[in-house]
Amino acid sequence: MKSVSIQIGKKSSEPLYIQIYNEIRKLIMEDYYVNNERLPSIRALSNQLGVNTVTVINAYRLLQNDGFAEIKTGSGTYVKKRELKVISTSPESISDELYTSEDIELMNKGKIDINAAVVNFATTTPSPDIFPLEDFKRVIIETIDSDGAEAFNYQESLGFIGLREIISKKFFSEETSKKMSNIQIISGAQQGIDIVAKALLGQDDCVVVERPTYVGANAVFESRGAKIISVDIKSDGMDMEDLASVMRKYRPKIIYTIPTYHNPTGYIYSLEKRKELLRLAAAFGSYIIEDDYLSELNYYGVGNSNPATGNNQAIRTTQLSLKKMDTNDCTIFVKSFSKLLMPGLRIGFMVVPDHLMERINSAKRATDISTSGLIQRAFFRYIESGLWEKHLDRIMKIYKKRYELMLLYLEDMKKYGVKFTQPGGGFNFWVKLPMGMDANELYYHTAKRGVVFIPGSVFSYGRSSVSANYARLSFAQTDEADIKYGMTVLDDYIEKSAKGYRSANSVYPLV
Template sequence: MDKYYVDFKEGEIPKYITIAKHIKKLIDGNKLEDGEKLPSIRSLAILLEVNNVTIVNAYKKLQGDGYAFQKMGSGTYAKRKDINKSFKKEYSEVLKKIAGERLKEYIDFTGETPFSNFFPVASFKDVLNEVLDRDGAEALVYQEALGYEGLRKSISEVFWQDRVHSDDILIVSGAQQGIDIISKALINNNDTVVVEKPTYSGALSVFKWRRADILELPIEKDGVDVEKFEKLLKKNKIKCFYTMSYFQNPTGMTYSIEKKEKILRLAEIYDFYIIEDDYLSELIYDESIEYKSFKSLDKNDRVIYIKSFSKIFLPGIRIGYLIAPLKFKESIQNSKVNTDISTSSLMQRALDLYIKEGRWKEYINNLKLVYKERYILMEKYLRKYLGDKVSFISPGGGLHFYLKINNSNEVDSIELFRKAKEKKVLITPGTLFYKVPSDGREYFRIGFSQADENSMEKGVKIIGNILE
């Protein structure tokens, strides 16, 4: 009964509302099971030293808010709401509603891609014109299913130093399509997939759609716990492990090379495959972080590698690529053909030329300089204005920070999102990144890609005031 105890504060809030709010937090925090019987009206009234009517009103409010149900003659029972469905829809509708011109009224900390103002429009326009002059109408027709051969050769040469053959590279329309194609080719109903906890919501959606059995492994500072992973593998036959190896979305964590090598050994021993989503690895600010992907360390053809140019370059271009193990090469290529036949021919040719002429490397170097400054500033503002209200680990790269609210008994991330939105600040609550949404109510992601220095400081100040 101790968990039901409420410390009433003097003020205008009625006691029954305080009681109902406390029980909601017990339910959302997994401290009350779905369907667990709540204390009788009389016993809870005695514990909290209030009259029976106060408890009756608290239980009625819980029922009205969808957090409890009553069985005639038996009592009142806890009911866990599917906050992911309802809030995911709310979050999506908010972003749609304020998209375009209205978004300029807000300080946007939700962005996952570089600010469009940094995109070298004039340079890319020159490349597009050069492609059209060189190739004419041929630049606008469908390419072979694997993608434009020139681009595949450039990727092989520039990014893999020819260690990967161009015929093993498949061009896709971004990382999300890559995950979808792989899932269609590999994952069947009730196959087991292991994901990081928390993880990218788009990947969770795909695996749920494939009706996979999803198991979660908590992510630590240098990747998932390998010992827990092996214990899980001894009890379960898994098909694949989905990971974001650099600046993981949402936590910002990066795998150590040691953990990568251990997980690759586990993949060989327990016969599963690693889906590596190489996310934002170009934006390394901390020089102690060494770039070595799972794929580059893979000696047994256990890694399915996905890379998106959309995240780091320009979302509208929608180009990425994947490299599949020989065993799945044909089935994954067939899955791509059945999905959309071909990715934009003109954009593939333009990106190929952009990479060949060294413009890609120049663009990335400039972007790193700009965002390293913003990263340092954002970290400074978080420590200055949020202080002990939150805790976080500095990721050393990428475009966001993942924060844990220390005063979680007062404000959770959904409430923070709503209150910040009213003050024209947008954040991303952690509930969107968990299989069980309530696991993420203490966390939120804050990105710095879309806000300038003044906006960053102002926005973080507002968040700090809400968390007071």
């Protein structure tokens, strides 16, 4: 059996079993111990370190709980390295957000085989194990039994009337209930953004986006020959002074925004900035695309205080939506269900101003005639029967646990200089790395350990260096064991890099 050198501080305020756990965990992470190798016996290690056997037992139990070891009764404790999950090497396998091969090569320097990914903090696609398969299978069968061949026909181009009606009632309160004629069913938010761009944008028209922002939207606007102008986003929304200056100079056709649980930052627009955004759009004749993809995932209750902000900013879809507040009919509300339900269904809706409906509907017909009739009718039944709310309640509990677990690790990383904002909802953390640390470099090293995420520079138009030391960590597809392992890998590398940076930049007095 290998000898092991472990340093513990008996005068330290940190419990001895935690110190032992951390030391052995590092040896496992650094491949000093290989998979299935037996660790020192409890008695041998307790004698070596001069501690009680119970202390070593607690350390080994913690290693087992966190997935680094396996205790075999009567045999000993053995290293248990996580099996590698094989995923595709395409950019889409890392996330579903239209990253280019150039983005991926930039992150991994062309040398990382993504097949080695164990923990995927990059994707915002939900894991299949939380898909409501049985419930949705039942409504599919009920739809076919009830509607027969009509379920497989083309629907009205606006969408199935039953679905539009229930959306107008379920997603908007009585005083702001939207007419069915203003609701356009779409095949996901990406299609919705593309349809708006087709209908409204011409060559060299100007579009304002947040910096950073969802890369799929930028891809759409670029494809239409638009001129993209980025405005920095702060924790309470876009910099309104900067936006006003941009509006005066460029008079943009469209302002694209994700005001609730923004992607990638998780930020929530304040009420004041929502009002100012609407005022500026009306003053300069611009349209707002309001992209809502996760507003339901508010972990601290509708109308309850959000510990991230200290106020009531964390809200469900319509309470502070720009569309509800808009009195000038300049907002196009785009809602996707892909991230909340099952991404392959490709279902969502838009609420469109009256005077744009004909243009938007024409663009939709030119794109795919209509969204799948079977999926529309089945989703109508899914909402009507109460299964949608049941599903939301279920995933809320799952994601909240993941959110709070990742938050615990991030809080501990503050000692290295890590900074972040607590969004209180969604499933992203936008993490600012310690001074001198580059997110692409971090990705390169953690990917070799089987942990991937998206460096912040990917989300800035033109690959601006503004977000070079930011990382987006998503827990959409990671269970609690994945989070523990992945955050441990990140912690280890960030700790080493932070110490190295401080040492390299130390100033010594002249003697």
